[in-house]
Amino acid sequence: MDLRFTAADDAFREEVRAFVREHLPADIRAKVESQRRLGKDDFVRWHRILHARGWGAPSWPKEYGGTGWSALQRVIFEIETIGAGAPRLIPFGVSMIAPVLMKFASKEMQARFLPRIPTMDDFWCQGYSEPGAGSDLASLRTKAVRKGDCYIVNGQKTWTTYAQYADWIFCLVRTGSDGKQQDGISMLLIDMKSPGVTVRPIKTLDGGHDVNETWFEDVEVPVENLVGEEGRAWTYAKVLLGHERTGIAGIGQCYRELRRLKRYAREAADGHGGRMFDDVRMRDKIARIEMELMSLEMLLLRVAAQSKGQPGPEASVVKIRGSEIQQDIAMLQMEVAGPHAWPFEPEWIEPDAASPVEGPSWAAPACASYFDMRKLSIYGGTNEVQRGIIARMMMQA
Missing domain, CATH: 2.40.110.10 (Butyryl-CoA Dehydrogenase, subunit A, domain 2)
Known part of the structure; x- marks a missing residue:
């Protein structure tokens, strides 16, 4: 399979990049880039900006008010928006319940609930x-x-x-x-x-x-x-979980956090008069994660290219690798931060707080991110459960 982007794909990527540069509010970008907490207003404001552009429902077909994008375009959109410092679109409405309503709900229920999702009138x-x-x-x-x-x-x-x-x-x-x-x-x-x-x-x-x-x-x-x-919702639940697991891969977040990790390593002292990034062992660790991330992106693009709208067992593979890579990046950020990350207080990562800890300003948020990433291998179905799904549905096929 040829996974190279076409000229149209490249043009779409540049369109998304330009839109984010021009329209992503600076205060939201600053919170995301410094790993500060986001509130409801931040999520809703960005979603409504996208909706005004016609991008409030990236995964929806046009008949329901969506973009009608291909699966590949949706992957490009996620990588470019989140990687550039935008918040993720809250998935529960637009990416999780919406596909279930489109597939299983009555026309009356669809007309009642779907139009209010991309506008964020309903959270x-x-x-x-x-x-x-x-x-x-x-x-x-x-x-x-x-x-x-x-x-x-x-x-x-x-x-x-x-x-x-x-x-x-x-x-x-x-x-x-x-x-x-x-x-x-x-x-x-x-x-x-x-x-x-x-x-x-x-x-x-x-x-x-x-x-x-x-x-x-x-x-x-x-x-x-x-x-x-x-009594039929077990079928609906599996459809919804497939979409959730694909989203947990967080490919855009991975690229953003990898760039942050490299910046930390170039700023952090190694205790011997040099930088952490100058240590060949640290560069090896970063390179290994970057290669794994590139491999995950290729897998996601392949799954997207073959997708017919409903994620299959491949979603379990993507979920496992994406969650593990995000955890590995967070762990390496902690290693770069060193002892400056340990004296952590939650209020230091509130939107307007300044960390009193001696050392780089990103140290306390790096610690918080490390803690928060522990949950990724659990929610959406634990990684152990995902391995069972892979064994039953892919390896035995």
């Missing part, structure tokens, strides 16, 4: 994992009981990223107990302002508040908010 979050039902998602226990024209939902979800910002949550619930565990699972769209919904923060190792636990106590959900058919 979405995901209700999948539960205490005791993470990798073994089919054992979920959040229950929805039909009562007239409503479902009454009771249970708990955990690791609900950005639930504190969300207007809606797409939620896997148990509506039946007959047959296999997977047969009794349904998907509901739940208004986060509904009485009985409670969001409680979970502080992560870096001191951040991205994830939450979400409680449902006698929450009334209209039957019209059921996606597809009752």
Whole structure:
């Protein structure tokens, strides 16, 4: 397969680069480049800038208001925007629930929810994992009981990223107990302002508040908010997870963080009068990561070129390698920062904070990034689960 870019691909790449240079707000870029925390306004503002250009839904077909881009163009767009310092598009609406609605929802549900996603009029979050039902998602226990024209939902979800910002949550619930565990699972769209919904923060190792636990106590959900058919959501969940795993690869983030790592190594002293980058062992480590990243990009481009809209088991390969590379980069950033990264306090990476630590200004954020990257091999299905999928669906084929 010829993976060289065509003239049209190169022109598209330059178009994206030029747009980001001109339209990405300087304050948002500065936060991203210095590894400071982003808030809801930052994500929404950038998404709406893209939407005004017609790029608010990069993966959608034109019939639903999307760009109609090829899979290859979507990969180029991700690499160029995120690599240039833009925030990622929050995936829960545009990249996760939207493809499910397009494939399985009624026309009425599509007309109700899809137009509000690329405009960010609705901010979405995901209700999948539960205490005791993470990798073994089919054992979920959040229950929805039909009562007239409503479902009454009771249970708990955990690791609900950005639930504190969300207007809606797409939620896997148990509506039946007959047959296999997977047969009794349904998907509901739940208004986060509904009485009985409670969001409680979970502080992560870096001191951040991205994830939450979400409680449902006698929450009334209209039957019209059921996606597809009752008891068939295991199929819908697998479609959604395929899109999530491909996104976790974070190829744009990898290139951005690799450039940051090289800059750190050129700035950091080695303790012997030279720079960390002058140490051949450090350059070898950086070169190894860069080669692995180039290999991952080639894999992603190949998968994109062959894609028919729905990620297959290849998404598991991409997820594993992408998460591992991001963790390796974060670990090497910590090695370059050395002892300056260890005296870390979460408030030092707030938007307007200045680290009081002696040493380079990027040291504390490097520590926070290292902590935060630990989660990548867990969410979206642990890397161990992904290896099982690869063994069953690819190696035995």
